[in-house]
Amino acid sequence: MNLPVYKERLRGAVAEAQARLAQRSAEFVTRTDQVNLQVQEDCEQVLESEKGVRLFNETILPAAIENVKAAYGLRNRPHPIPFAHRSATQLGGPARQQLAEYHRRRATLERVIGGASPLPQTEALPEPRKLPK
Numbered sequence: 001m002n003l004p005v006y007k008e009r010l011r012g013a014v015a016e017a018q019a020r021l022a023q024r025s026a027e028f029v030t031r032t033d034q035v036n037l038q039v040q041e042d043c044e045q046v047l048e049s050e051k052g053v054r055l056f057n058e059t060i061l062p063a064a065i066e067n068v069k070a071a072y073g074l075r076n077r078p079h080p081i082p083f084a085h086r087s088a089t090q091l092g093g094p095a096r097q098q099l100a101e102y103h104r105r106r107a108t109l110e111r112v113i114g115g116a117s118p119l120p121q122t123e124a125l126p127e128p129r130k131l132p133k
Helices: 005-072 082-089 092-113
Strands: none
Touching (some): 005 092
């Protein structure tokens, strides 16, 4: 026999369950948005690091190498210019740091997404160029 007394209790339990479901759904959406934001930020950081490595390899280090070559071309002077070589060799550390930062950021991105990077595979970034001796 169904008594109307128990229906209020059931309605309250149903309302409570619906409220918990709505709360869990909102938490899920919030966490999904947080993960998407983290992935987007990590992708941007990887691309920024890649640009830095390419800047060193394609612009800064070749210019430093040309300066060294030009300085050694002036060897007919009593003292060759060591400044160009010293400044060029000092660029190797920052270039390697930039490359390490690129790999660190890419690993962070892959850890966040739990797999391979969604960024298109680019050719392997070379080690910074060696200077002539």
